[in-house]
Amino acid sequence: MRRRWNQPHPSQWASDDGCSLQRIEDQVHFFGFRRGSSAATKLAAIENVQGWVEFSPSGRIVEISDHLCQSLGYTRKEVLGQNHRVLCDPAYAASVAYADFWAQLRSGKTDRGVYPRRHKDGSDVFLQASYTPMRRFGRVTRIIKFATDVTEERRQLAATASQLEAMNATQAIIEFSLEGMVQHANDNFLRAMQYEAVQIIGHHHRMFCDPAFAATIEYANFWKRLRAGEAFSGRYPRVRKDGATIWIQGAYTPLRDAKGLVTGVIKACTDVTAEVEREHALAALVREAGDVLNGMASGDLTGRVSEHYQGELERMASGLNRAAASLADTLSEVNAVAWSMKESVTQLADGTVDLANRTNAQVSALEETAAAMEEMTASVRQNADRAKAAEDVGRQTRAAAQQSGQLMAEAMAAMTAISESGKRIGDITRVIDELAFQTNLLSLNAAVEAARAGDHGRGFAVVAGEVRQLALRSANAAKEIGDLIDETMLRVRDGGRVVGETAEALSGIVTAVEHVTGFIEHISAAAQEQSAGIEQVNGAVSTMDGANQQNAALAEELSAASQSLDEQSGILQQQISAFRLDANQPPRGGENRHQWSSRTVRDTTRAVA
Structure with missing residues (x-):
């Protein structure tokens, strides 16, 4: 009859002063399964992807897998017989929390979580592990730790968190339910729209839109498509609390759960009102400049840009x-x-x-x-x-x-x-x-x-x-x-x-x-x-x-x-004489007769030369 895994034969254990448990490759596995058994084979397969280590109640390393040694940068020979604290930060190993941690393990309590440990080269290694005390005759005689190296995942999570933090610091972010109700907004969004959080949470997205646009079928279809999982990005005019219209550049992104179902919508955006106003001013200047240039092409040199602009646009108009x-x-x-x-x-x-x-x-x-x-x-x-x-x-x-x-x-x-x-x-x-x-x-x-x-x-x-x-x-x-x-x-x-x-x-x-x-x-x-x-x-x-x-x-x-x-x-x-050089000079009739073309300019220039 197969023994239970937590009740090995007494001959398989060694005292704290004796030899350690034999490895899986030895004749008898420390779990009590002999070579060739299906359980031993499964445990050997687990060892390829997950590390384990066996401690005495005092924290001395009795046995350790090659997989875990590789994650920590040590060889088995370097760590066997060493205390667990060699794998920890010295400050933590000297702390009361570390002493309490081992006291709880010796009392038979299991501990699970993600633990920061120290690599041989001094860098941090994060292990997702479980410490399981093993009893014999009611007394903890060994502590088994199964661990998975999650250092890269932790680094990626930290990088993602940093990116989210940076985005939250630089962009306006707001979250909506599938119905369009505001669930959360960061400070950047609140400052841009001049609201307090309590004034918008629980209210519909249409409060930020022009009422005429919010009543259109286009707006209803917009939210319908968001609920269907379609994302949108672009520039949008929105209405602030004071009634002024601002322009935002952003993206509406559906949020999905683990099953891929849409659970909400998040919007990240930036205020581009100044840029849009500059573009509108540039468009107006282009229209005025076009009128002036068209007049010049027709021989009327009295046209001027009359509107006032700011910065470079004003210098362009003046020029x-x-x-x-x-x-x-x-x-x-x-x-x-x-x-x-x-x-x-x-x-x-x-x-x-x-x-x-x-x-x-x-x-x-x-x-x-x-x-x-x-x-x-x-x-x-x-x-x-x-x-x-x-x-x-x-x-x-x-x-x-x-x-x-x-x-x-x-x-x-x-x-x-x-x-x-x-x-x-x-x-x-x-x-x-x-x-x-x-x-x-x-x-x-x-x-x-x-x-x-x-x-x-x-x-x-x-x-x-x-x-x-x-x-x-x-x-x-x-x-x-x-x-x-x-x-x-x-x-x-x-x-x-x-x-x-x-x-x-x-x-x-x-x-x-x-x-x-x-x-x-x-x-x-x-x-x-x-x-x-x-x-x-x-x-x-x-x-x-x-x-x-x-x-x-x-x-x-x-x-x-x-x-x-x-x-x-x-x-x-x-x-x-085809040109109107003075505003007091009356316009000349016969537009075609006074059309000033590049060919006429070339002929006149050639005649003068």
């Missing part, structure tokens, strides 16, 4: 009014400028025509000047060529004169050499003459001696005679040579004088030729510079002629542009 006034002033100034421009353009057109005529006359004069300059250029170029040729002839003449001077110098040197040679020949002739004289004396002496010798000297006398004749002839020849040499020396002196004079004349000619050549070179250089200058002048005249021709063409274009500008200024005046 639009200033823009319209500025545009009207600008167009008035443009109109005045257009009239002034028309007069200036007329004067410009007249001046342009006169400029074109004078430019054409100047072009004709420059063409004649250019033709004359071309003839002058040809003449100067020809003179330059002739001066160049004369310069070349002068250089050749100077070279020939210099060569002749050199030849005369050489001839003078030759004459000097001949004179020297003549002097030497004269000296030789005098020596020959002296030799002839001495020979003649010797021949006379020889003849005398031959005469003295008689017949023996007859042959010697003949020789002496011949020698005397030879000496006479030599003397005569020497005399003739001397005469010839004297005559030659005379002629050489005359020739040297003539050659010297000729050399001096040639030197003067060379100097004169060099001066003439220098003058011709200067004339040639000046002629070339004059030719280049005239060519530059001719080029400048040609450039001026081309520029004047371009100026003439530009003057004609300017004249045409002036006429076109005159026409466009007239068009601009006509277009500006």
Whole structure:
């Protein structure tokens, strides 16, 4: 017969000083079920999702499941034999409440609830648990605790509570029954509607609505759909206690019970009256601004925003009014400028025509000047060529004169050499003459001696005679040579004088030729510079002629542009006249005729530009 779970066999218990109960995996479960029994199997399955711990009456941990160890961050070895207080906050473990808690357990009282316990790392762990004392022979011998880790659920509940608290602090919240009766309202709602709680609890929701709307089928259907579980959100106009209408932004959310049935309605909302009023003011400003802009599009620049607004809207309205006034002033100034421009353009057109005529006359004069300059250029170029040729002839003449001077110098040197040679020949002739004289004396002496010798000297006398004749002839020849040499020396002196004079004349000619050549070179250089200058002048005249021709063409274009500008200024005046720039100015008829389009603005702008 199976034992009851709270009456284990005595052999399964151990004393406080002995071993603890065996684990489920041991041969015998502490509940008394053997391995393999259906109850033991179920308890093993429970251990996978729920932790348990076994205490002695003194609070010592006798056994603990792995599941609970994991929740607390300990191993079995770390907590077995430790007191229960190791799992609690030290301040709580030292308190009277903790002592009373264990005193009640030892007295046999069961305790259930959610208990804050301390994780190994010091963080809080919340356990939903039951402490059950186990008796033997009427005495508590063990205390069994089954626990489930609900830390995450507690954290989520705390976060939800914080959110609800924050929503309650920042939003107006009111609860209704399914019939629409007020059951609760927070302070924010009461302040927004200017009521006390006793003034609205038990009253219907319609007290916050416009009576005409509360009497409609739409309002009845609204609550019908809420009772059916449909939620609503949006902006709603509601009536305060003082009768003023405010706007709220909120949501009507049906409340459901555990079965999903609608049990009531909760509404969370915020007062957006200021925002709605700003939106209404913005809409009014947009309407007024639209009227002003439409008038401007039709040519009426007198429209203004007349209503007064607050803050940014007032600045926007003032800015639009200033823009319209500025545009009207600008167009008035443009109109005045257009009239002034028309007069200036007329004067410009007249001046342009006169400029074109004078430019054409100047072009004709420059063409004649250019033709004359071309003839002058040809003449100067020809003179330059002739001066160049004369310069070349002068250089050749100077070279020939210099060569002749050199030849005369050489001839003078030759004459000097001949004179020297003549002097030497004269000296030789005098020596020959002296030799002839001495020979003649010797021949006379020889003849005398031959005469003295008689017949023996007859042959010697003949020789002496011949020698005397030879000496006479030599003397005569020497005399003739001397005469010839004297005559030659005379002629050489005359020739040297003539050659010297000729050399001096040639030197003067060379100097004169060099001066003439220098003058011709200067004339040639000046002629070339004059030719280049005239060519530059001719080029400048040609450039001026081309520029004047371009100026003439530009003057004609300017004249045409002036006429076109005159026409466009007239068009601009006509277009500006389509605007009503002054409130005292009567409206102009023919809306289509005065329609001011973007195309007209572009055409007028292009004409002015």
